[in-house]
Amino acid sequence: MAKLFTDTDRKKVYNILAKAYIDLIEKGLIGKFERRVMSKKILENIEKAQTFEEVSTFIHSLLHFYPVFKNAQVQVDAEVNKLHEQDVMGRLQHFIKASV
């Protein structure tokens, strides 16, 4: 069950992406026009994202062309994994309680 993506989570993701984005510009790996396109894409996708999985999928698509977002991917995936772990733990506990 995917946890709902809160505003705090959204803000966190924006921060992660912004850091990577600034790094991209600093290294001169993106042109002026591309920047506008990417910024628009990021805003659209992150605004409408409902779960961390959706964010992860989107970042994965960026990663295809811009390896600089690797770190962002790792951080978002870590959140996704954390939620999965909580989910598994929850089920185990439920199982244990039920068997007792």
Add this chain to the structure above:
Amino acid sequence: MAIAMTGGEGEKANVTGKDLAAAIAPNRGRAPVLNKEVAVLRERYLKDAGKSVFQAELEPESDKVVNFDEMHRVLDSEQKRVDAEKDPKKHDVLKKRYDRLELQCNIYDKLLNNEGLAAMDNVEQQTVINTMANLPGFAESASVAIGGRLSVDQMMKVLNGKGGVVMTRDEKKALSEIIQSMANDDRFKNRLSKSLSTLTLPSEDAALAAEISTLQGGIRDKAKKEDELKTHKAIADGFETKYPSPAVRESVRTEYEDYQEAWNGLQKAFRPLDFSPTTIAKIKAGLEAEIAAAAALARPTAHVPPAPESVAYYRALNEQLNLFNQVSPIISDAAKREQMNEYKQYSAAKGRTDALSTELAGYSDKEKQIIQKESDRGKYVDKYKRKIEIALNEEMKRYWNEVTLDNATKAAEARAAIKGEEDQGVKDLAEKRVKIAGDMLERFTQLSYLRYEGGEAKGWDDKAIKDFVHKDMLSRSPKQLSRDMLDRIIRNRGQLPRAYGKEIDALLKDMGVGAGTPPATAREVLNTIDASEYQKWAEAKIPDMLGYAKARGYYFDLMKFKPGQAEFLLRAYDEKFFANATDAKTKYAEQAARLMGGDLKEFIDGGSLNWKKVKEALVGKNWPEGMKKMMKYLAYAGAGYVLGGGFIWDAGGRYIGLDKVLHTLSNVGSIPPTIVGAASRAGDWAINAPAEGILSGINGIVPRIVGGVPVGGRPPIPPIRP
């Protein structure tokens, strides 16, 4: 020097050249910011978080788009105006205006299209630098920023490209960096973009421009026509000059027209290749032969009329012959032929002149229209051109005011805050030094006049005490004496018991001795204390010292003064000194006056000496004695304080706390009990004697008391007289 702002509002901090230098070269000595755009984004990220970074990227830049195409169109139209102007003076004026405009447009183009200062030619770069040089304070701050060697005037010469100033390579490099940095600063360029992006011409201007262009096309060949008119006029004038009489010209005209008619007739009839005299003669001969032949046929014979066609033919031939006869005289006369030719040209020229004049009159109308339309257009274009001319200057000034001066103000405020803290620190230290020095004098003066061996007090430094009374008092001012006391404490601290020595070392350190580079000496630290403090200490400590010395048997008041010495004392110790010294020892002032035997009773008001009266009394009197009395008072005041120091006299002048003190001292072991007993029976005189006895006891001397007066030892302090 406070820098004035251009067009700024409100109060600003006092900005100096140093602050401006810091603002225009903030990265001097630091690694350069590689990407200003990145810096801006980072700032945004830190301020407004990540989302704002992406939102910033999508902000419309339409308010910064400069229409360079339109700028070039305006330039082109100006160029046409210049080219169209025939008057040399006006042409020069227009040309200069155009050149200025073109220069500005090129500068904007290169600055705003990311080519920067480096891409500009010398004239363009110098224009930008001149703009910077005219900013108030720029030359001064640039001079400071590159090292401060050049004066403001020299820097202005360098900036204006006037030469005559030698700069080192580093200075040139630093200046170049400052200029480049300012010219290429995004904040300046953004301001310039925003300003120029508002430049736009209305649609009416385009319509007018098209009309003007059409009109100008219509009069493009004006010069050619004018030349043509000139040529034709010359021909016409030439003929009229040759034949000034109108009658003659009329006659020539008539003759020409007849001739021309005849000539045209002949041309039509014969279509000769040429009408040279030879040809004409030939044709005429043939014609005459034909006429002769036709005459025969046209003549009636024996009542037979000639055929009509023969007669007509004969007549036609004769008409032709008449034509020949008309043209022959002209053709055979070269001068006539010339005249006819001249008239022909004249006639053509006159006709053309009239036509051209009419055409050119039409051109004048068009020119008037062009002028009118240009004037109408000027409403829009002049504003546009003015903006181009001043944008660089205006935006540079705004950038200077809003960015550089703002940064410099912040630097000035930071500097003032640091200075304020430093000043407060200096003030605090000064106050601390005064307090510590005062404490040292209070606590260690007497200790410094003791003699020590191995850190143990063995006695008094009587020589020093004696010198104080007999020499120093008569040769040193009060301030010098108090300073001498401090110096003595510091100098002799090594001899004092270790604890005192360490304490004085610590106090000196607190005062700042040994701090700084080079380390401050005690002398230097004491020199920072204001002379008025030394005076105050003198007023407190000199009485102490005199009292102390008196206890040791050195009676200042028993000394014989020479007039010169008295004079010195009079000058060194004014009534203010005594008044302040008295106040310092207020407790004992009354007592001291009584101890002196009341000699100065008449000068005492309410238990205090009236120094004005004292001085008045001394004038004209034996003032060496007067000074002695004054010093005697001091000595007694000091003695009362030093010897008292916790001892209290009652109103009658009797010591009322002696038993307690003696008891304490005896417990300490310094006073033999016999002395204590003897002292308590001594009565009034014993007020002083026990004190003497205590000291003597400390010294190891036990005076014998005979008849209430001790023998041997030091002379006692005289008893109180009512």
